[in-house]
Amino acid sequence: MVNDNPAMIIAARGLVKSFGPIRAVDHIDLQVEKGEIFGLVGPDGAGKTTTMRMLATILPADAGAISVLGYDGRTEAERIKEHIGYMPQRFSLYGDLTVAENLEFYAEIYEVPRRLREQRQKELLAWANLSQHSYKQADQLSGGMKQKLALACNLIHEPAVLFLDEPSTGVDPVARRDFWRILFRLREEGATIMVSTPYMDEAERCDRIAFTYNGRILTCGTPAAVKNLFRGQLLLLRAETIAMLHAARDYLRREQLLADVLIYGDALHLVTDDALETARLLPGLLERQGIRVTHLQPIPPSLEDTFAYLVRQAGGFAGRESS
Ligand SMILES: Nc1ncnc2c1ncn2[C@@H]1O[C@H](COP(=O)(O)OP(=O)(O)OP(=O)(O)O)[C@@H](O)[C@H]1O
Ligand SMILES: [Mg+2]
Structure with missing residues (x-):
């Protein structure tokens, strides 16, 4: 039954x-x-x-x-x-x-x-x-x-x-x-x-x-x-220009410095194990790539972040890039 x-x-x-x-x-x-x-x-x-x-x-x-x-x-x-x-x-x-x-x-x-x-x-x-x-x-x-x-x-x-x-x-x-x-x-x-x-x-x-x-x-x-299923910490990052934002995404993905990097309109959501440490190091690191960070702050996960997280756990790619 x-x-x-x-x-x-x-x-x-x-x-x-x-x-x-x-x-x-x-x-x-x-x-x-x-x-x-x-x-x-x-x-x-x-x-x-x-x-x-x-x-x-x-x-x-x-x-x-x-x-x-x-x-x-x-x-x-x-x-x-x-x-x-x-x-x-x-x-x-x-x-x-x-x-x-x-x-x-x-x-x-x-x-x-x-x-x-x-x-x-x-x-x-x-x-x-x-x-x-x-x-x-x-x-x-x-x-x-x-x-x-x-x-x-x-x-x-x-x-x-x-x-x-x-x-x-x-x-x-x-x-x-x-x-x-x-x-x-x-x-x-x-x-x-x-x-x-x-x-x-x-x-x-x-x-x-x-x-x-x-x-x-x-x-x-x-x-x-x-x-509540989301594991990790999240940071929201904005850069001086959209081109810089895209460059930051590409750089961070290429270097695999973070668990995940997702673009949401004019911001990136960065998934990390240690938000404080990431927030301390990242602006300098990106500055050396010619990327000026204007905004970096911890945020709670949204449903979209959680979906991307669960897809990643399942070994897939959320395929949602709305830049
Ligand atoms: N009649 C059909 N013949 C062949 N493939 C189909 C058929 N219906 C659905 N599929 C395939 O099955 C999968 C699931 O499709 P489905 O339409 O259920 O997804 P969905 O979640 O409703 O997507 P969307 O958000 O685009 O409506 C897709 O790969 C789709 O191409
Ligand atoms: Mg459908």
């Missing part, structure tokens, strides 16, 4: 999925409790979408078992589908249909009884702040509105569990905050939500997260507990 704990709304054990030679999901175990916002967090190709598609019973697993709301993924997939909303990564609204018509379309797909539709649609439009826009074609909406309409379409049958695959990728930060407010409200109303994201600021908003990498879960826990 996959789910021997009734508080677990979503459970997976030993999930495996390959596409030809690619092992997209490699023995994943996870459990999500009722009322949680649970984040699948990881870079491109980590296996988030594949995991979610298996949990939503859209894609059969090669091995392993799942249960959602106590239903068995193998024998009761239809039951699961009735009770979940699944918003795929490339969720498509019908651009030439109006907002209201899109909702009607999904009411049909999700087989919402006709007598309930009008009321539900009205509520959802008000709830998503789209009532004023219901006559517009979906193509005419802003990115944030499209995203809220997509979510509303997946709530029309009042699912107890929501799977949202990168729902806010490509949406501006304000719309993203707005969207997360809606997710928090859904949680208050008792929904259980699994959301995937490559963004660490979204990961911070989840009750618990699973860091996914190369088809595996590196760790799972609250954002605070995950950050």
Whole structure:
């Protein structure tokens, strides 16, 4: 039995999925409790979408078992589908249909009884702040509105569990905050939500997260507990110019003076065993390379630092360079 704990709304054990030679999901175990916002967090190709598609019973697993709301993924997939909303990564609204018509379309797909539709649609439009826009074609909406309409379409049958695959990728930060407010409200109303994201600021908003990498879960826990796994000390370094910052990164990597050197916008995060000693020696050392340090201070690890650390422990490269 996959789910021997009734508080677990979503459970997976030993999930495996390959596409030809690619092992997209490699023995994943996870459990999500009722009322949680649970984040699948990881870079491109980590296996988030594949995991979610298996949990939503859209894609059969090669091995392993799942249960959602106590239903068995193998024998009761239809039951699961009735009770979940699944918003795929490339969720498509019908651009030439109006907002209201899109909702009607999904009411049909999700087989919402006709007598309930009008009321539900009205509520959802008000709830998503789209009532004023219901006559517009979906193509005419802003990115944030499209995203809220997509979510509303997946709530029309009042699912107890929501799977949202990168729902806010490509949406501006304000719309993203707005969207997360809606997710928090859904949680208050008792929904259980699994959301995937490559963004660490979204990961911070989840009750618990699973860091996914190369088809595996590196760790799972609250954002605070995950950050506690970081070992070492961190320094933030800024240099006089961006060119100097890049030169510092290249030099420190080449010389392998530190456990890790990561670039974050206009700063480097340096991982060291001894922050004090590093802070004492480094400016002089870099000065001799023609690099002037303007700022060097100890900082606590972020989720991103912890992800890079765990990937390093697992013998990989986080591949995240956002300079
Ligand atoms: N239908 C498919 N056919 C072949 N390979 C696939 C298929 N779906 C996924 N893959 C591969 O499986 C791996 C995991 O892909 P997946 O889409 O699950 O990752 P992801 O974490 O969702 O990435 P992204 O953040 O880019 O959406 C990748 O190497 C991908 O190329
Ligand atoms: Mg994906």
